[in-house]
Amino acid sequence: MQQVPIPHNMNPTVSVLMCVYNEDDFVDKSIVGILSQSFRDFEFIIVDDASTDTTQDILAKYARQDARIRVVRNERNIGLTRSLNRGIVECRGAYIARLDADDISVTDRLKRQYDFMESHRDVALCGSFAYYISEDGQEVGKKKLPANYKNIKEKLLFNNQLVHSSFFIRKSILDTGGFYNEHFKTSQDYELVLRLASKYRVxxxxxxxxxxxVGKNSLSWVNKRQEWDALRARWWGVTKYGYPKFKGLFHICLRLGWLLLPQHFKMKRYEG
Known part of the structure; x- marks a missing residue:
């Protein structure tokens, strides 16, 4: 039986934004998690950053089945930050919900975040706690974070206090406060949170x-570029966004020391 595409709302309330590059092992589950949401008034913008595996075929299959999906394909690989910004331009919803191509959303995610933002009009961006899942999809732990703005901002210079795949942000805030910073190839989410939290409630x-x-390849300290970009985001927080200088420099020195530790020592610390 031929599947009939779900009608597409030209003015959706929420735009779900995913960027993908060679994620044919996981993107299927990520897409299904969004299409199974209890909240239905959304569009699904997927930016394919010139994947070379079967990702393009997977995206095309789902786009044929559900008209809420719009696939934007880059002619060449331009990286996550620029792909995110290209996707934001395509978003028509009042809110943007982020999701990485290897992560999943629980069924009520969009509804819970939409209801929260509608009842907290002074909040620009909200995230959530997260389950850690293994490469085979098993829950292997939980990530609990500070919930209120005061506690988030107090700890923000130490580490990002919002999970990127849980971002739910007012589109108007990005239109006025700026998109992702293209000076950052990685840790672009951290820089954005530091920038927004300096002006708005998160x-x-x-x-x-x-x-x-999570997996060994996803650990931030395995990726040297990400470590350096996170360090630079903290520096921008102190020098550009008004975060306390003494506290900021302390955390920068602390993280720099960690960055300079031998790789095998950091891996041993993680593995227990």
């Missing part, structure tokens, strides 16, 4: 609404 819903896939 909060976490104290519920586990996303599954965050």
């Amino acid at each position: 909060e976490n819903i104290p519920e586990y609404l996303v599954g965050w896939r």
Whole structure:
């Protein structure tokens, strides 16, 4: 039986934004998690950053089945930050919900975040707690974060206090406050949170609404570029966004020391 495409709302309330590059192992589950949401008034913008595996075929299959999906394909690989910004331009919803191509959303994620933002009109961006999931989809732990703005901002210079795949942000804030900073190839989410939290309220819903896939390749300290970009984001927080200088420099020195430690020592610390 031929499937009939779901009608597409030209003025959706929420735009779900995913960028993907060679994720044919996981993107299927990420897409299904969004299409299974209890909240239905959304469009699904997927930016394919010139994948070379079967990702393009998977995206085309789902786009044929559900008219809410719009696939934007880059002619060449331009990286996550620029792909995110290209996707934001395509978003028509009042809110943008982020999701990485290897992560998943629980069924009520969009509804819970939409209801929260509608009842907290002074919040620009909300995230949530997250499950850690393994490469085979098993829950292997939980990530609990500070929920209220005061506690988030107090800890923000130490580490990002919002999970990128849980971002739910007012589109108007990005239109006025700027998109992702293209000076950052990685840690672009951290820089954005530091920038927004310096002007607006950001909060976490104290519920586990996303599954965050982890593995040795996803650890931030395995990726030297990400470590340096996170360090630079902290520096921008102190020098550009008004965060306390003494506290900021302390955390920068602390993280720099960690960055300079031998790789095998950091891996041993992680593995227990």
